[in-house]
Amino acid sequence: xxxxxxxxxxxxxxxxxxxxxxxxxAPGISASPSEENLRYFxxxxxxxxxSPYEGGVFKLELFLPEEYPMAAPKVRFLTKIYHPNIDKxxxxxxxxxxxxxxxxxxxxxxxxxxxxxxxAPNPDxxxxxxxxxxxxxxxxxAVATAREWTRLYATGA
Amino acid sequence: xxxxxxxxxxxxxxxxLEELERGEKGIGDGTVSYGMDDGEDVFMRSWxxxxxxxxxxxHEGRIYTVKLFCDKDYxxxxxxxxxxxxxxxxxxxxxxxxxxxxxFSMLAQWRRxxxxxxxxxxxxxxxxxxxNRKLQQPPEGSIF
Numbered sequence: 001x002x003x004x005x006x007x008x009x010x011x012x013x014x015x016x017x018x019x020x021x022x023x024x025x026a027p028g029i030s031a032s033p034s035e036e037n038l039r040y041f042x043x044x045x046x047x048x049x050x051s052p053y054e055g056g057v058f059k060l061e062l063f064l065p066e067e068y069p070m071a072a073p074k075v076r077f078l079t080k081i082y083h084p085n086i087d088k089x090x091x092x093x094x095x096x097x098x099x100x101x102x103x104x105x106x107x108x109x110x111x112x113x114x115x116x117x118x119x120a121p122n123p124d125x126x127x128x129x130x131x132x133x134x135x136x137x138x139x140x141x142a143v144a145t146a147r148e149w150t151r152l153y154a155t156g157a
Numbered sequence: 158x159x160x161x162x163x164x165x166x167x168x169x170x171x172x173x174l175e176e177l178e179r180g181e182k183g184i185g186d187g188t189v190s191y192g193m194d195d196g197e198d199v200f201m202r203s204w205x206x207x208x209x210x211x212x213x214x215x216h217e218g219r220i221y222t223v224k225l226f227c228d229k230d231y232x233x234x235x236x237x238x239x240x241x242x243x244x245x246x247x248x249x250x251x252x253x254x255x256x257x258x259x260x261f262s263m264l265a266q267w268r269r270x271x272x273x274x275x276x277x278x279x280x281x282x283x284x285x286x287x288x289n290r291k292l293q294q295p296p297e298g299s300i301f
């Protein structure tokens with residue numbers, strides 16, 4: 001019952017975006033709304049090929065706040081990941097989630113940007129200081145750790 | 158349901174992230190504060206709060222530590238709350254330090270919009286209430 005009510009009050013834009021996410025998912029990304037809360041999405045992103053996250057399946061959660069699309073979605077990783085722009089609680093440092101957000105962006109563009117961030121870690125704008133330092137001083141070893149974490153935490157879930 | 162439609166429900170984890178950020182910034186005059194126990198617990202379950210005893214009470218200047226546990230159903234259900242520091246107070250079980258919802262209405266009549274900050278502030282207010290303000294206290298620094 002409450003689900004139906006929630007749905008009928010959901011802005012048309014969110015309904016449209018959700019339908020398209022389900023009918024034409026972006027490669028390597030799935031996002032589906034939870035039954036109790038249609039603003040709350042379960043997300044999976046496959047680790048991009050040729051990145052240390054290849055072979056991993058990463059779980060995320062995404063929430064569309066009341067102000068959406070005037071405010072950015074809130075997104076975080078639930079799967080542990082070794083990445084200079086993602087902290088221990090899975091929070092993500094990405095400009096479009098903060099000051100570079102624009103209502104022209106969508107859930108899909110946000111998730112594609114996160115997928116791209118996995119391919120191109122940016123240790124010069126770190127959220128996880130230690131990991132960024134590791135990345136800058138010994139990239140090969142940092143990448144090896146990221147691979148190891150992918151194997152430990154992001155496979156077979 | 159009102160004609161304005163159903164309210165937007167902030168899911169548990171995002172709500173706790175908001176509380177975490179608010180706690181990190183520091184609250185009001187600093188007499189209540191809180192933080193997460195395990196910075197790597199992605200589910201953000203265990204928290205420690207601190208209350209500085211209110212003026213004009215036996216609690217004045219004492220520092221009390223309170224443990225809050227937010228289960229999977231938080232904030233639909235209240236966290237479990239227990240004093241780590243020993244305290245003699247009507248709403249606190251004297252054997253365990255647990256804050257008894259039967260004597261602490263904020264927990265008994267929990268609402269989803271209440272926060273850990275609200276709980277700590279209300280506990281501090283209760284310390285200064287007539288029923289608690291003059292109760293004899295265990296030695297400072299003792300724990301349950």
